[in-house]
């Protein structure tokens with residue numbers, strides 16, 4: 001099939017490359033000529049494992065092209081995907097101006113039937129507004145349908161998630177839209193394909209992300225109880241997660257959920273529900289627990305270091321999760337500026353995301369960006385871990401301990417076993433487990 005994709009952000013780019021990989025001819029559009037030039041040269045604009053290989057091979061095969069001109073993609077495409085950003089507004093609602101702009105661009109270009117598919121995460125009933133906008137501008141005689149086909153891609157594993165989905169959701173209100181999308185996917189995937197109404201599909205996406213966020217806040221709440229009882233939250237998570245009704249995923253306690261999706265979708269669902277008069281106190285609590293994770297980590301850092309001004313802190317990780325250079329909604333955005341304002345001297349390291357962070361927080365006399373974990377550890381009074389990069393799990397801890405001024409690790413991601421860190425000579429603080437301090441008795445002996 002010939003397909004057009006509006007937007008080359010995370011969802012748009014991975015969808016473009018993935019659909020080309022399935023054998024379709026894909027034209028992706030972005031307003032930014034620099035992005036289009038880079039992608040046309042086979043240079044990914046985001047850090048995503050496996051993306052570069054598929055980008056270059058599909059460009060070479062002639063199945064994938066990038067353009068700034070919407071008309072290039074509209075002309076021959078049977079299906080047009082809307083993958084533009086829907087960032088949060090100050091009031092917590094999703095900002096749908098880019099979606100509206102695509103609808104306005106598409107409307108005058110319609111000549112013959114087209115299926116327009118929402119892939120961006122949008123509040124329920126957005127399809128209705130896209131439909132009304134296009135009808136107002138294009139006139140009632142134009143033939144088109146709006147469908148919803150939400151993506152469930154995770155940053156860091158998005159290419160794999162696209163090529164091996166656990167389910168595909170098709171929200172379509174007409175037979176023609178339904179069969180076009182079934183044709184697109186049925187021959188390539190053997191996973192369950194769920195066919196629903198458009199609004200149901202929109203809500204499935206928001207509810208899925210809100211549920212994942214709820215699981216994380218739940219385990220973080222349990223983690224606070226674990227800490228008081230001197231119990232390891234990872235053992236509790238394992239013990240409950242083996243029950244298939246609960247499931248073990250998304251039960252990693254730590255700094256809470258960040259990124260561009262879970263926080264935004266929880267708050268957008270709260271707004272949609274409140275607008276409909278539905279009590280969503282539970283989701284508000286999910287948000288509250290999540291926000292409090294940053295304070296909890298900062299309290300641990302203060303407890304470990306006592307006085308912060310001029311203390312040297314090596315910060316490991318600014319990305320919101322591993323295997324991405326994305327810092328949107330990252331805990332680092334809450335932790336680093338606060339440590340800086342408390343007077344600490346910060347040496348920050350991340351394997352991929354420093355450039356994005358540096359744009360927001362340029363280096364200064366108390367904030368420097370370093371090239372390795374070992375540089376971050378040099379003369380440090382403490383190391384603070386904010387991202388669960390694999391690289392951090394296999395470090396030479398003897399070398400790190402010897403490089404530090406005082407061997408203190410405050411781990412916001414629970415990457416290590418407390419007794420092992422203590423045996424390696426560290427005072428080790430984490431979330432939801434007993435803190436292994438060198439010179440104090442363990443909690444159990446103190447009570």
Ligand code: UGA
Pocket residue numbers: 121151152153154155156209212216249250251252253254255256257258259260261262320321
């Ligand atoms: C999320 C969903 O997982 C995807 O299914 C969805 O397609 C995507 O949003 C989207 O709407 O586009 P993503 O934001 O890439 O994907 O990242 P997740 O893997 O969901 O992680 C979100 C946050 O939760 C991260 O900050 C992560 O560190 C945190 N997390 C995750 C935990 O704190 N504990 C866990 O057990 C799992």
